[in-house]
Amino acid sequence: MHRTKVTIVEEALDANNTIARANRSDFDRASVKVINFMSAPGAGKTALLERVVADLPGIRVGVLEGDVEGSLDADRLAALHVPVTQLNTSAGFGGECHLDANMVRSALPNVPLGEIDLLMIENVGNLVCPAEFRVGENTRVMVCSVTEGEDKPLKYPLMFRTCELVLINKIDLLPHLEFDLDRLLDNLDQVHPDVARMLVSARTGDGIDAWREWLIEVTRRDREEALAWTSTQP
Amino acid sequence: MHRTKVTIVEEALDANNTIARANRSDFDRASVKVINFMSAPGAGKTALLERVVADLPGIRVGVLEGDVEGSLDADRLAALHVPVTQLNTSAGFGGECHLDANMVRSALPNVPLGEIDLLMIENVGNLVCPAEFRVGENTRVMVCSVTEGEDKPLKYPLMFRTCELVLINKIDLLPHLEFDLDRLLDNLDQVHPDVARMLVSARTGDGIDAWREWLIEVTRRDREEALAWTSTQP
Numbered sequence: 001m002h003r004t005k006v007t008i009v010e011e012a013l014d015a016n017n018t019i020a021r022a023n024r025s026d027f028d029r030a031s032v033k034v035i036n037f038m039s040a041p042g043a044g045k046t047a048l049l050e051r052v053v054a055d056l057p058g059i060r061v062g063v064l065e066g067d068v069e070g071s072l073d074a075d076r077l078a079a080l081h082v083p084v085t086q087l088n089t090s091a092g093f094g095g096e097c098h099l100d101a102n103m104v105r106s107a108l109p110n111v112p113l114g115e116i117d118l119l120m121i122e123n124v125g126n127l128v129c130p131a132e133f134r135v136g137e138n139t140r141v142m143v144c145s146v147t148e149g150e151d152k153p154l155k156y157p158l159m160f161r162t163c164e165l166v167l168i169n170k171i172d173l174l175p176h177l178e179f180d181l182d183r184l185l186d187n188l189d190q191v192h193p194d195v196a197r198m199l200v201s202a203r204t205g206d207g208i209d210a211w212r213e214w215l216i217e218v219t220r221r222d223r224e225e226a227l228a229w230t231s232t233q234p
Numbered sequence: 235m236h237r238t239k240v241t242i243v244e245e246a247l248d249a250n251n252t253i254a255r256a257n258r259s260d261f262d263r264a265s266v267k268v269i270n271f272m273s274a275p276g277a278g279k280t281a282l283l284e285r286v287v288a289d290l291p292g293i294r295v296g297v298l299e300g301d302v303e304g305s306l307d308a309d310r311l312a313a314l315h316v317p318v319t320q321l322n323t324s325a326g327f328g329g330e331c332h333l334d335a336n337m338v339r340s341a342l343p344n345v346p347l348g349e350i351d352l353l354m355i356e357n358v359g360n361l362v363c364p365a366e367f368r369v370g371e372n373t374r375v376m377v378c379s380v381t382e383g384e385d386k387p388l389k390y391p392l393m394f395r396t397c398e399l400v401l402i403n404k405i406d407l408l409p410h411l412e413f414d415l416d417r418l419l420d421n422l423d424q425v426h427p428d429v430a431r432m433l434v435s436a437r438t439g440d441g442i443d444a445w446r447e448w449l450i451e452v453t454r455r456d457r458e459e460a461l462a463w464t465s466t467q468p
Contacts, residue, residue: 041274041361041390042382068362072385095392097331097362125389126360127275128302128331147381147404148276151306155359156275158329170381176410178437203412 016133019101023108023136030113032062033219034121036099036135038159039143040152041125044169046073047202048143049120052212054080059219062116064107066099066124073122085110089124098129101136118219127156139218141165146179153187160188165196165214172201250367253335257342257370264347266296267453268355270333270369272393273377274386275359278403280307281436282377283354286446288314293453296350298341300333300358307356319344323358332363335370352453361390373452375399380413387421394422399430399448406435 027034039045053061062083065074074086087107089096096103104121111119121137123130131140142163144152147170153160160166166188174181181199188195198214200207261268273279287295296317299308308320321341323330330337338355345353355371357364365374376397378386381404387394394400400422408415415433422431432448434441 040276040359041386042379067389069391070388072388095362095366097360124362125274126331126362128329128358128360129363132329145276145381147379147407152275154304154306155301157303173381173407173410176407 013132016101019105020134020136023101023105024138026108026113027119027136027138032113032116032119034119034135034137035215035218036121036123036130036137036140037143038123038127038130038140038163039125040127040145040148043125043143043145043148044202045122045125045143046076048167048169048200048208048211049077049122050080051202051205051208052215053077053082053120056118056212056216056219059118059216060116061118061120062111062113064104064111064119064121066103066122068095068097068124083112083116096129097124097126098133099123099135100133104135118215127152127159131156131159131162139164141167143167143169144184145170146174146177146181146184150180150183150187153184153191157191160195161192163192163195165198166192167207167211168197168199169202171199171206172204247366250335253339254368254370257335257339258372260342260347261353261370261372266347266350266353268353268369268371269449269452270355270357270364270371270374271377272357272361272364272374272397273359274361274379274382277359277377277379277382278436279356279359279377280310282401282403282434282442282445283311283356284314285436285439285442286449287311287316287354290352290446290450290453293352293450294350295352295354296345296347298338298345298353298355300337300356302329302331302358317346317350330363331358331360332367333357333369334367338369352449361386361393365390365393365396373398375401377401377403378418379404380408380411380415380418384414384418384421387418387425391425394429395426397426397429399432400426401441401445402431402433403436405433405440406438 037045063077064085066087069090071086074084078084085107093103140163198207198210271279297311298319300321303324305320308318312318319341327337374397432441432444
């Protein structure tokens with residue numbers, strides 16, 4: 001029974017990669033850079049998007065908002081007057097705990113690729129399965145909140161390993177936590193040595209300028225640089 | 235393609251329920267009550283177990299510790315001299331984001347059922363899939379941290395709906411957050427009206443006495459009471 005299950009999963013991932021490449025072709029043709037944005041529930045993805053999506057000089061941002069149900073985050077972002085497309089995994093996708101390439105493909109007719117330069121795909125809040133499915137992105141960013149403890153890179157290594165940037169959020173709470181930042185950074189280096197990381201607070205604005213600069217740089221980098229990053233990934 | 239996928243998922247869940255019933259028979263025969271303990275990553279499941287497992291008068295506790303990888307939480311709990319069994323979903327289970335009945339069954343030979351009264355199954359940190367798979371538990375408890383925001387019941391309704399008790403953790407941080415507790419409780423009532431809830435802090439010990447009392451009561455209640463709860467569940 002186990003062997004069967006593993007085979008099905010591998011076939012599903014193969015199909016996923018095929019569709020992810022098709023999505024990527026569409027993004028490339030429209031000259032849209034795409035970021036797969038991931039975290040545990042409540043780590044602050046939406047708040048970190050709210051801080052930057054309407055404030056990237058010369059860059060038009062769109063958001064594809066993945067949730068199991070509802071449109072709470074999409075409503076927050078739409079209030080900033082950027083195009084937001086809601087993608088619910090409960091509607092026809094069985095309440096999946098992640099986005100996959102086919103779900104993203106099904107939403108593309110509603111994403112105005114011709115009118116944006118950068119598409120932020122906010123994945124379902126989950127540190128496991130979202131890391132297993134490429135959706136056609138150029139790169140991946142994850143958010144790790146200091147309230148989650150220092151051990152998360154060791155417990156969810158694939159997520160931390162497949163990201164180009166780790167945003168360490170809610171640093172305004174550090175004075176109120178028993179949290180050893182050096183230990184988090186050591187654990188991060190254990191699973192993904194020297195991965196780029198930024199200390200940020202969506203609430204106070206600390207570190208947001210660096211996050212904004214990074215997004216601008218990634219949106220502008222050419223395909224060769226992007227491929228160089230991708231080729232180092234598992 | 236979609237229809238096929240849905241059918242496979244339904245068959246998997248049927249098989250899961252069959253195995254969950256077999257697990258439950260084994261637990262009943264050994265007179266062990268079982269709690270499926272769930273939350274998002276970093277909400278404080280292990281810390282809330284550390285507070286009580288060695289301190290339940292007349293009740294011998296065992297822990298089955300579910301993680302994708304590693305044994306960090308199991309090591310913390312074993313230090314309290316309770317029997318802890320590690321179950322990694324990466325070892326032969328494809329890195330699953332949840333425990334299912336078959337995984338739990340595979341671990342049962344290593345759980346000393348004859349020597350415990352209460353088995354706490356600490357699930358993988360995830361608010362989606364763990365709620366979809368019964369593992370043979372008598373009841374379900376979830377932890378929701380106030381650092382995750384007020385919207386989580388609306389975004390992950392199945393998890394909140396299938397629990398008998400919601401522990402609202404990290405209340406020591408409330409003075410430092412922009413967090414509306416009444417709104418969380420309203421959202422909770424929207425998806426699971428009148429579900430039992432406790433305000434706790436694993437760090438300061440606030441509310442831990444109530445959590446301990448609840449565990450004692452659940453361990454001692456007879457089968458009819460337990461069934462009465464189960465029959466009201468979806």
